[in-house]
Amino acid sequence: MSTRNWILSAGVLGLVAIAGSAAAEQPSLPGALAHFERPDSIPSPAENAHTPERELLGKSLFFDPRLSGSGWISCASCHNPTLSYGDGLALGIGDGMETLGRRTPTVLNLAWSTSMFWDGRAASLEEQALGPIQAEGEMNLSLEELESRILDIPAYAPLFEAAYPGEAIDREQIARAIAVFERTLVSGEAPFDRWVKGDEDALSPQAKHGFEVFMDSGCATCHSGWRLSDDGFYDIGVAGEDPGRGAIIPVSSVQYAFKTPTLREVSRRGPYMHDGSLETLEEVVDFYDRGGDAGRPNQSEHVKPLGLSADEKAALVSFMESLTGPAPQIQLPELPR
């Protein structure tokens, strides 16, 4: 690992290159680390801007199991606040308790995301929200039934009126409100964030070394920005037949490609990969170190054998562990009855 490699990686990221090993140890902002700085505010689209009333409505809908065919499964059943808004399972589960084809992604930090689902088939949270509700193996409720159920709960009406005055109580406002709530779900300040802001004591020497390895090895090419995700789609060489993004766009370069997941809270969100096939961060590092498993021709050029030492592997894990902060605290809603 050399400082020069890191500067090159920073160049790949479009960052201002920095020089000198002292600077490499802790560059001042703006510099390479500025690229990883937490934002101060949550973006909110003009066509569905955040209001407290929309957030409350969306939170109620997010936690409401009546949004499922069984009346027992809510968005929060799989995007579980106690498990960093994932479910901790290798593969998702839902209506009928059939195992799904992919791992449940966290909904943390999606306010900044430009595509939703592992395959990016939705371009916004508004577009995403109704998908799992309708999916037979997830919440299994038709949108017609969804609307009639919500209309049948009189206490929802004032929440909708406060959130979207004059608008119909229908699938559109349901999706919009859920999206507004989901945008409020942001992972807490992690040790890495404090280090980025200049607190040298926030990270162990091993975690700092891990960050160097992360930069030098090309991890940050895709796991970029403060969320450690570029929202891009890559075939990283996970074995299996799932075409991922390839099923959405008939382009060979995205066959077997999946969205770069955020690494925020990653140490609390195992198992890993889109199929949950790797149990620990150590296994994930080994996977990348050997250049993936699938050996397909269009595998991302960023996934090549790395030849990391045991120390470097351990340092990478230590760095990833520094990306976990306190979960966002929420006050659970009392659902309209």
Next chain:
Amino acid sequence: MSTRNWILSAGVLGLVAIAGSAAAEQPSLPGALAHFERPDSIPSPAENAHTPERELLGKSLFFDPRLSGSGWISCASCHNPTLSYGDGLALGIGDGMETLGRRTPTVLNLAWSTSMFWDGRAASLEEQALGPIQAEGEMNLSLEELESRILDIPAYAPLFEAAYPGEAIDREQIARAIAVFERTLVSGEAPFDRWVKGDEDALSPQAKHGFEVFMDSGCATCHSGWRLSDDGFYDIGVAGEDPGRGAIIPVSSVQYAFKTPTLREVSRRGPYMHDGSLETLEEVVDFYDRGGDAGRPNQSEHVKPLGLSADEKAALVSFMESLTGPAPQIQLPELPR
């Protein structure tokens, strides 16, 4: 409805009888209303006393879906904080999503309860806690597997050590911790509580009239005390073949008998009865007004046709609605990973 009847009802409850209609409208404490006064503190058994460490461990276990065979169902899946710690369904649901035989009871206010489950087959929360975990149609996890799963999560070890120093991490401490957490779940102060404490404006005239009907009609014979439950078992005439308490004790008087449910938060906890067969409080009042449906010989003597007027029925519902307060606020745990 006469004041004299109410005094007789109060006598049945073992209360100090009060005289005069003015006193009946708002007796001073101590008097009939003292019987309904909220307690100041939560009882805690000496052999498993409350500590913050035990509460945190118990809360973590309560919300942890790894306590189920599927890894997807936690205690909170059915005892859902957003639905007053019930599930809002007529009949429970669980592993395999098979419908269960009875409605999910709330776990609110069980610190004061002397028997658990609809049929009282557990005498304490400690004894109750492991039942749903093992039940095939609920969480479906053997106690052996439960223990090995918890032991496999290293981050649980310090929580157990803090909660029960020197004790084994096993089913016993798991059950004890869950019980400690559940005892902290107490329904919030309701309008009725403020009225009991002397705030005349806390209840509408209709709700106050409903309380008179409640006392006069014998409802408070079983729905007694601040929780509005005596923890007794009665056949109230719900049709069906479920023997209830009769399956636990071979005594004819408890055939088809079920535990008196608390009426706290009742307006938020429909549908009603042990089998969820009645959707609204209005239907419940009609049910009692006609003296139940089953017409079995050992039906409780307290369930006789009441001959209530439409006003009295509406007043009863209004009174029951006054028993709902704010849900207890809890900070969701971040589960050990």
